[in-house]
Amino acid sequence: MAKGIIELNSGIEAAATVVGKNEHEGPLGSCFDMHDDSDYFGTDTWEKAESEMQRRALSLALKKASVGVDGIGALYAGDLLNQCTASAYGLLEFDIPFFGLYGACSTSVEGLILSSVYQSAGYAEKTAVVVSSHYCSAERQYRSPVEYGAQRSPTAQWTVTGAGAFIIGKGGKAKIRAALPGIVVEKGINDASNMGAAMAPAAANTLSRFFAESETSPRDYDLIVSGDLGYEGGAILCDIMLAEGKDIRNNYTDCGMLIYSKATQDKHAGGSGCGCAATVTASYLLPKIESGELGNVLLMATGAMMSPMSIMQGQAIPAVAHLVNIRTAR
Amino acid sequence: MAKGIIELNSGIEAAATVVGKNEHEGPLGSCFDMHDDSDYFGTDTWEKAESEMQRRALSLALKKASVGVDGIGALYAGDLLNQCTASAYGLLEFDIPFFGLYGACSTSVEGLILSSVYQSAGYAEKTAVVVSSHYCSAERQYRSPVEYGAQRSPTAQWTVTGAGAFIIGKGGKAKIRAALPGIVVEKGINDASNMGAAMAPAAANTLSRFFAESETSPRDYDLIVSGDLGYEGGAILCDIMLAEGKDIRNNYTDCGMLIYSKATQDKHAGGSGCGCAATVTASYLLPKIESGELGNVLLMATGAMMSPMSIMQGQAIPAVAHLVNIRTAR
Numbered sequence: 001m002a003k004g005i006i007e008l009n010s011g012i013e014a015a016a017t018v019v020g021k022n023e024h025e026g027p028l029g030s031c032f033d034m035h036d037d038s039d040y041f042g043t044d045t046w047e048k049a050e051s052e053m054q055r056r057a058l059s060l061a062l063k064k065a066s067v068g069v070d071g072i073g074a075l076y077a078g079d080l081l082n083q084c085t086a087s088a089y090g091l092l093e094f095d096i097p098f099f100g101l102y103g104a105c106s107t108s109v110e111g112l113i114l115s116s117v118y119q120s121a122g123y124a125e126k127t128a129v130v131v132s133s134h135y136c137s138a139e140r141q142y143r144s145p146v147e148y149g150a151q152r153s154p155t156a157q158w159t160v161t162g163a164g165a166f167i168i169g170k171g172g173k174a175k176i177r178a179a180l181p182g183i184v185v186e187k188g189i190n191d192a193s194n195m196g197a198a199m200a201p202a203a204a205n206t207l208s209r210f211f212a213e214s215e216t217s218p219r220d221y222d223l224i225v226s227g228d229l230g231y232e233g234g235a236i237l238c239d240i241m242l243a244e245g246k247d248i249r250n251n252y253t254d255c256g257m258l259i260y261s262k263a264t265q266d267k268h269a270g271g272s273g274c275g276c277a278a279t280v281t282a283s284y285l286l287p288k289i290e291s292g293e294l295g296n297v298l299l300m301a302t303g304a305m306m307s308p309m310s311i312m313q314g315q316a317i318p319a320v321a322h323l324v325n326i327r328t329a330r
Numbered sequence: 331m332a333k334g335i336i337e338l339n340s341g342i343e344a345a346a347t348v349v350g351k352n353e354h355e356g357p358l359g360s361c362f363d364m365h366d367d368s369d370y371f372g373t374d375t376w377e378k379a380e381s382e383m384q385r386r387a388l389s390l391a392l393k394k395a396s397v398g399v400d401g402i403g404a405l406y407a408g409d410l411l412n413q414c415t416a417s418a419y420g421l422l423e424f425d426i427p428f429f430g431l432y433g434a435c436s437t438s439v440e441g442l443i444l445s446s447v448y449q450s451a452g453y454a455e456k457t458a459v460v461v462s463s464h465y466c467s468a469e470r471q472y473r474s475p476v477e478y479g480a481q482r483s484p485t486a487q488w489t490v491t492g493a494g495a496f497i498i499g500k501g502g503k504a505k506i507r508a509a510l511p512g513i514v515v516e517k518g519i520n521d522a523s524n525m526g527a528a529m530a531p532a533a534a535n536t537l538s539r540f541f542a543e544s545e546t547s548p549r550d551y552d553l554i555v556s557g558d559l560g561y562e563g564g565a566i567l568c569d570i571m572l573a574e575g576k577d578i579r580n581n582y583t584d585c586g587m588l589i590y591s592k593a594t595q596d597k598h599a600g601g602s603g604c605g606c607a608a609t610v611t612a613s614y615l616l617p618k619i620e621s622g623e624l625g626n627v628l629l630m631a632t633g634a635m636m637s638p639m640s641i642m643q644g645q646a647i648p649a650v651a652h653l654v655n656i657r658t659a660r
Contacts, residue, residue, distance in 0.1 A: 004403070004427050006453045006454075045643050047639055047640065047643060048643070048645075073334070074511060078432065080413075081637065081639070082412040082413070082637045082638070082639060083410075083412070083432065083434065083635065083636065083637035083640075084432040084635070085635065085636065085637045085639065085640045088514055088635035088636070088648045088650075089635075089640065089645060089648060091514065092514050092516055092648055095513050096513060097334050097510075097511035097512065097513055098511065098512065098513055098514045098650055099431070099433070099440060099443075099444065099511060100431065100432040100433045100434075100440070100635070100650070101429070101430060101431060101432065102408065102413065102414040102430040102431065102432040103429070103430045104413065104430075110429060110430070113429075114429065114444065117447065117448060117451065117453060118447060120451075121447065121450075121451030121452075121453075122451075123336045123447060123451075124336075141639075180427075181404060181427035181428065181429060182427065182428060183425050183426060183427055183428055184418055184421065184422050184428050186422055305413065305414070305415065305418035305419075305430070306413065306415065306418070307411065307412045307413035307415045308412070309377055309411070309412060309415065309471075310377065310413075310415045310419065313375050313377060313378070315378075315419060318418045318419060318422055320418075320428055320430070
């Protein structure tokens with residue numbers, strides 16, 4: 001296939017996060033900007049709550065970047081809800097050219113790539129990305145009514161209630177220097193309770209291509225972090241990479257492993273959802289990149305592209321993994 | 331808001347269309363590349379049929395452009411199905427970096443803009459866009475089981491069974507010279523059987539901004555064509571524009587009005603769906619632009635961004651309209 005890595009020259013000028021109760025109670029709780037212990041954010045449905053998280057995340061990111069709506073040339077947004085309504089409704093009040101995305105849980109990095117392309121190429125001074133997920137809106141759409149209390153498989157992940165927003169521009173102490181968009185990969189996994197296994201091959205595909213094309217190896221990076229493979233998918237990714245001669249075990253982690261406590265929060269295989277990579281990156285990783293503690297990071301968000309309908313029709317789960325290389329500004 | 335028009339320099343090197351029975355029987359029937367009178371395209375479900383249409387459309391477009399998968403740097407795709415599965419499954423066999431989009435029925439032009447940005451800025455030699463819709467898969471997802479035979483409102487539109495694919499590059503006789511991404515607009519319409527009324531204000535917003543920013547007027551264009559406002563929405567758009575002093579009635583049409591015969595096909599307010607603007611543009615408008623018969627066209631695809639859930643929760647319908655200016659190469 002064609003060489004896929006593209007060089008970019010955009011910075012993350014500001015970022016903001018809004019999360020729910022579980023995320024606030026987790027190990028990164030103090031890193032997030034806002035939370036609501038009711039998970040309703042002042043609305044009367046979970047879907048509206050998710051929209052409201054997006055609205056608050058973008059509002060706060062704009063404020064942090066000291067930029068108004070007029071200063072943003074394009075907005076890239078997406079979520080997991082059918083027809084991506086969390087974004088369409090949540091961002092209505094912002095009169096910004098709107099590109100709706102669907103990349104399942106990979107949407108945050110898909111948005112970072114496309115917004116950086118637009119900004120780096122000079123089509124806008126600044127752009128923005130907003131993504132979200134909500135445990136309750138996702139649960140009832142993809143699985144069972146929340147009230148039903150269905151037993152969860154050990155390989156199941158917990159959808160993060162959270163929204164993250166990023167402002168992309170020339171400034172910022174964290175620079176998006178390169179990107180590798182993912183290709184859709186399907187390796188026969190059809191267990192909708194094991195997204196990690198479905199997504200790991202896509203992550204391995206992207207990571208292998210990145211190392212090969214860039215002629216770098218895992219040790220060249222301070223951290224290699226996936227979006228939400230969780231414990232199950234993360235272990236599979238490490239195994240696949242090891243079999244290919246690339247040992248990432250010493251400097252690899254996953255946003256889905258970071259967001260909840262394994263010891264005190266019963267979240268099985270870890271966190272997932274568009275909001276997982278977005279909130280962990282924006283609140284926890286970004287400050288470390290900005291300070292230089294993590295000078296050179298590969299961030300790879302993964303998404304499982306199936307639907308309840310495609311699973312019912314017996315189809316396996318396609319997945320995609322988008323990668324950006326973020327470095328401390330020098 | 332920020333000035334939104336961007337200048338582009340991409341060409342449509344090839345395009346291909348795959349449609350169903352009704353579309354083949356319509357006035358543009360002979361323009362489409364392929365059709366299947368069963369609407370199943372050799373598969374056993376409507377959802378798989380929609381994926382298969384995408385697969386065939388891209389395959390044929392690549393063949394027409396004499397380019398292999400290796401020659402395409404990025405693929406932009408979307409559809410109306412929950413989680414955009416028509417694209418994820420339909421394009422699995424193509425190892426091309428994949429950007430999933432959700433813009434409802436505006437996805438074709440959203441894809442043309444983003445793929446042209448990527449190509450014009452030099453991130454890839456060539457890019458591709460594929461979108462689809464299928465009457466039966468849309469009907470059971472958004473409305474009623476097809477077998478139920480629910481009575482349709484006069485303002486209701488008929489989802490086009492069709493997929494369109496475009497190859498974007500330096501060549502081609504039709505050039506994408508400018509674009510204006512839409513902003514999300516919601517004017518209180520909450521009748522899910524009247525998408526035209528919900529989308530017309532978004533179309534008017536984009537068109538007005540385009541005329542204002544470009545300092546042009548309707549008479550500067552050979553044709554102003556919307557994606558799928560249909561008869562209802564198209565009339566509303568003309569009224570809004572007239573009230574703003576821009577009379578588009580003499581050179582305006584809509585893909586949803588063109589694809590079915592009002593006299594012999596009972597499609598109420600006209601066609602809709604991602605496949606509507608895509609197939610009409612690719613099969614009918616593009617040859618006229620390439621030949622110079624239509625030298626300067628404004629193509630504006632419109633999308634209604636609600637979901638069945640958002641309608642059930644009493645929310646009005648947000649909409650977006652993305653615009654590209656396509657001109658004959660000189």
